[in-house]
Amino acid sequence: MHISTYIILMCFGSVQLDQLKEILEKAELEIYIEETIPTVNPRYKLHYHITPPVGWMNGPNGFVFYKGEYHLFYQFYPYDTQWGPMHWGHVSSPNLVDWHTLPTALRPGNEQCFSGSAIDNDGIMVLLYTAHQATDDAPFYNESQYMAFSIDGIDFHKYKGNPVVILPPTGTQDFRDPKIWKNGNFWYVVLGSKTADHRGSVLLYRSKNLLSWEFKSILAESSGALGYMWECPDFFELNGKYVLLISPQGMVGRGDRFKNTYQTGYLIGSFSYDTCQFKPEINFQELDYGHDFYTTQTTENNGRRYLVAWFGMWESLHPEDVDGWVGAMTLIRELDLVGSRILMKPVEAITKLRLETIIEGEFHHNATIEFEKAGEIIVNIDLSENIELEFVGNNGGDKTSLRWSVEDGKVIVDRAGDVRQGTWEPLDTVTWRIFLDASSFEVFCGEGELVFSSRMYPNGDWRVINRGPQSLHVVAYTLKRFQPE
Numbered sequence: 001m002h003i004s005t006y007i008i009l010m011c012f013g014s015v016q017l018d019q020l021k022e023i024l025e026k027a028e029l030e031i032y033i034e035e036t037i038p039t040v041n042p043r044y045k046l047h048y049h050i051t052p053p054v055g056w057m058n059g060p061n062g063f064v065f066y067k068g069e070y071h072l073f074y075q076f077y078p079y080d081t082q083w084g085p086m087h088w089g090h091v092s093s094p095n096l097v098d099w100h101t102l103p104t105a106l107r108p109g110n111e112q113c114f115s116g117s118a119i120d121n122d123g124i125m126v127l128l129y130t131a132h133q134a135t136d137d138a139p140f141y142n143e144s145q146y147m148a149f150s151i152d153g154i155d156f157h158k159y160k161g162n163p164v165v166i167l168p169p170t171g172t173q174d175f176r177d178p179k180i181w182k183n184g185n186f187w188y189v190v191l192g193s194k195t196a197d198h199r200g201s202v203l204l205y206r207s208k209n210l211l212s213w214e215f216k217s218i219l220a221e222s223s224g225a226l227g228y229m230w231e232c233p234d235f236f237e238l239n240g241k242y243v244l245l246i247s248p249q250g251m252v253g254r255g256d257r258f259k260n261t262y263q264t265g266y267l268i269g270s271f272s273y274d275t276c277q278f279k280p281e282i283n284f285q286e287l288d289y290g291h292d293f294y295t296t297q298t299t300e301n302n303g304r305r306y307l308v309a310w311f312g313m314w315e316s317l318h319p320e321d322v323d324g325w326v327g328a329m330t331l332i333r334e335l336d337l338v339g340s341r342i343l344m345k346p347v348e349a350i351t352k353l354r355l356e357t358i359i360e361g362e363f364h365h366n367a368t369i370e371f372e373k374a375g376e377i378i379v380n381i382d383l384s385e386n387i388e389l390e391f392v393g394n395n396g397g398d399k400t401s402l403r404w405s406v407e408d409g410k411v412i413v414d415r416a417g418d419v420r421q422g423t424w425e426p427l428d429t430v431t432w433r434i435f436l437d438a439s440s441f442e443v444f445c446g447e448g449e450l451v452f453s454s455r456m457y458p459n460g461d462w463r464v465i466n467r468g469p470q471s472l473h474v475v476a477y478t479l480k481r482f483q484p485e
């Protein structure tokens with residue numbers, strides 16, 4: 001409902017005092033955001049990735065297709081560029097490329113609004129999220145699951161009977177990030193948790209009415225090697241297999257793997273709704289090899305499975321924190337499953353953002369391509385020779401090199417000496433598709449079998465220099481901002 005509707009309702013005397021207080025607080029927050037936007041320094045503000053209007057953003061929440069539009073929510077603290085009491089920010093899009101900001105969907109009450117998901121229940125949008133509450137005794141918080149709903153996808157109301165009835169695990173206060181879906185006559189939800197002896201786990205529950213949930217199974221559990229806590233689980237069918245996405249905390253790095261503070265990745269296996277048992281067939285695989293990728297949301301529409309992740313990582317530095325905003329989402333990716341590997345491709349409609357073709361042809365040794373703040377380069381690769389592309393600002397700043405090493409068979413992203421790399425065996429096309437935004441870099445190798453997402457901070461506009469020995473065949477486009485600005 002819009003404020004005007006409330007005012008009409010008020011005139012008929014049907015609005016209670018606490019509802020009036022809520023309306024005023026919502027309005028006050030939106031006015032604060034509108035008034036603060038002009039103070040944001042735009043130098044690093046991304047042009048075609050979702051960012052908070054002001055303040056802090058972390059993980060994505062509630063990705064859903066509802067009444068003809070995609071909706072996405074995110075962990076949001078409007079009042080500072082540091083993490084603070086969690087709200088849910090909100091954007092929507094007709095096409096997964098052009099996004100517009102909507103009013104803040106959830107504000108903390110006696111709880112902080114931690115991560116969760118959204119579903120369309122016969123025209124009512126239902127959010128299920130984790131209420132994180134301070135308590136007097138160690139570990140000084142508890143977590144339960146709250147519900148909120150909306151009849152227009154804009155204005156949200158918390159369910160008066162919160163928390164919903166869902167039995168928490170014993171021996172831990174960590175029980176969060178519900179991801180909900182429907183199968184047949186039942187609703188299902190997976191939650192991230194840990195065992196009493198600190199091994200990450202995912203719990204599966206089932207419900208007929210969304211309000212009362214029955215525990216069904218431990219869908220998966222860390223043996224110890226997969227960390228002490230699993231956050232933001234997601235579970236879905238893809239090409240006849242079942243995929244469990246998890247974001248483990250506490251994994252130990254091994255060679256090129258698991259180099260960030262925390263990880264996000266997947267298990268693939270078989271599952272039966274009769275027994276609710278999931279049998280993984282592969283070891284945990286990271287989804288993205290870049291520096292800044294943690295926690296995901298997926299949604300399905302028209303038989304396609306879309307994924308978005310927080311384009312960030314705990315403990316990363318954010319040079320934009322003096323600019324009035326922090327944090328972003330990755331490009332929306334479409335998932336595919338080939339063998340036991342998930343492929344990630346940028347959503348098809350991203351080509352709508354192409355503005356001008358600035359080069360199509362040979363990109364010679366030591367030649368330079370200049371973009372403004374945003375561009376896309378498609379590089380055709382000859383795997384028999386080393387490749388080295390340098391990315392830097394026209395006034396300096398972070399210098400990154402993207403390399404192909406023939407000797408190691410690896411793609412290497414070297415951000416000022418901080419290296420992420422992975423073995424690349426192209427499935428089909430031998431190309432790199434690189435997306436540059438004002439402070440970000442994403443490279444999709446081949447069909448999306450290897451992807452790196454990293455925040456990068458060039459001073460000024462982007463310059464790309466071919467430092468390798470071979471002349472490369474490239475196509476490069478400048479990209480425009482998504483609409484509306």
Ligand SMILES: *[C@@H]1O[C@H](CO)[C@@H](O)[C@H](O)[C@H]1NC(C)=O
Binds near residue numbers: 144
């Ligand atoms: C969590 O703590 C809050 C504050 O002490 C309390 O009101 C609430 O009932 C607790 N919830 C659970 C599920 O223990």
Ligand SMILES: *[C@@H]1O[C@H](CO)[C@@H](O)[C@H](O)[C@H]1NC(C)=O
Binds near residue numbers: 365
């Ligand atoms: C390419 O540029 C580098 C750095 O400026 C320089 O050292 C090198 O000699 C150049 N290569 C050629 C073939 O001119």
